[in-house]
Amino acid sequence: MAVPVWFISSACLGALYVAAVCSRLIAYLALCLRRPKDLCRSYGSWAIITGPTSGLGRSMALELARRGLNLVLVDLNAANLRETSDTIKSLHTVRIKTVVFDLCLVATPQGDEAMRRLREGIEGLDVGLLVNNAAVNTRGALYLHEVEIERLVRMIRVNLWALTEVTAAVLPRMLERGRGAILNVGSGSTVAVPSFPLYTVYSSTKRYVSQFSRSLYVEYKSKGIDVQYQVPFYVDTGMLSSAVKAKLRPWFVATADEYTRTAARWIGNGPLCVPGAAQKLQWCLTGFVPDCVHDWYRIRLHLQHRAILRGGQAIADGNSWDKLTS
Numbered sequence: 001m002a003v004p005v006w007f008i009s010s011a012c013l014g015a016l017y018v019a020a021v022c023s024r025l026i027a028y029l030a031l032c033l034r035r036p037k038d039l040c041r042s043y044g045s046w047a048i049i050t051g052p053t054s055g056l057g058r059s060m061a062l063e064l065a066r067r068g069l070n071l072v073l074v075d076l077n078a079a080n081l082r083e084t085s086d087t088i089k090s091l092h093t094v095r096i097k098t099v100v101f102d103l104c105l106v107a108t109p110q111g112d113e114a115m116r117r118l119r120e121g122i123e124g125l126d127v128g129l130l131v132n133n134a135a136v137n138t139r140g141a142l143y144l145h146e147v148e149i150e151r152l153v154r155m156i157r158v159n160l161w162a163l164t165e166v167t168a169a170v171l172p173r174m175l176e177r178g179r180g181a182i183l184n185v186g187s188g189s190t191v192a193v194p195s196f197p198l199y200t201v202y203s204s205t206k207r208y209v210s211q212f213s214r215s216l217y218v219e220y221k222s223k224g225i226d227v228q229y230q231v232p233f234y235v236d237t238g239m240l241s242s243a244v245k246a247k248l249r250p251w252f253v254a255t256a257d258e259y260t261r262t263a264a265r266w267i268g269n270g271p272l273c274v275p276g277a278a279q280k281l282q283w284c285l286t287g288f289v290p291d292c293v294h295d296w297y298r299i300r301l302h303l304q305h306r307a308i309l310r311g312g313q314a315i316a317d318g319n320s321w322d323k324l325t326s
């Protein structure tokens, strides 16, 4: 009996899909087994990191110092910078420079002055790595009209505008030396789900960073510069509000140190990276869920975050869904 054409076509497509998944899995396993890249030797002895005084940034600064990189720390608070720098120096023998820069002042006279200090600070340094980590979010899940406009402007300035200017300032030196890596810290809200309601501007700024990173990856790959967009899902830092934490299973949430240990290992390996096995699993599983189900679930979940933020625990527990959605 002749085998129908549709059956052969489906089998071929299925086989291709399985082969693609297997090859990615093998590449992933091979990378896990390989020794981590020597970042100093591959890219240069200095790393610039924005937002290094808390959360992922602080943890990443410590991890990079552990790997022998000297650091340029960029943050808005001089006292926090000093404390972070002292802590790192007490643990690792590296050189550290600090630049006080409130990134939300970018493209203002004070921002230009800070950018000039940053340029001066890195003059003559073998800067191999830029970690664009600093970002701000809203205080929690809120409708767009509920967020103060100043907060939205600050978010856009820090998350997207400053990141763009700092990257443009660092690239020429990397180009001169023909090597370097740029790590842009994104968010799971951009790759795993089709929408991120009630955190709309935050997730939109991260969409920008995602497209920015991918395009730069293509622009500069042939010039020896690796640009990567890294995607944390849920990591236990100050940015993760108590409302979000309250609704999460503990195994969904990585500690900053767990996250950055894996994240540092993946620097320079491809344009997109979701560090950590649990986070990768979340990413894979979300891929099977239809967009309309994601949308339905997200708005429901984020309205619960909003209810917790407003002190409405009883509503968040589902006692009065009508009030919740009003």
Ligand SMILES: NC(=O)c1ccc[n+]([C@@H]2O[C@H](COP(=O)([O-])OP(=O)(O)OC[C@H]3O[C@@H](n4cnc5c(N)ncnc54)[C@H](OP(=O)(O)O)[C@@H]3O)[C@@H](O)[C@H]2O)c1
Residues within 6 Å of the ligand: 050, 051, 052, 053, 054, 055, 056, 057, 074, 075, 076, 077, 080, 101, 102, 103, 104, 105, 132, 133, 134, 135, 136, 158, 185, 186, 187, 188, 231, 232, 233, 234, 235, 236, 237, 238, 239, 240
């Ligand atoms: N935690 C998560 O679950 C999660 C999930 C997805 C993505 N991310 C991303 O991970 C990155 C790090 O976030 P995090 O969770 O570590 O948050 P975090 O603990 O709030 O750290 C943010 C850092 O950025 C700095 N910063 C904020 N505004 C700044 C400004 N105007 N100028 C200069 N520096 C500024 C902060 O400095 P101060 O401490 O002095 O304020 C802090 O060092 C962000 O890009 C975030 O979007 C985090």
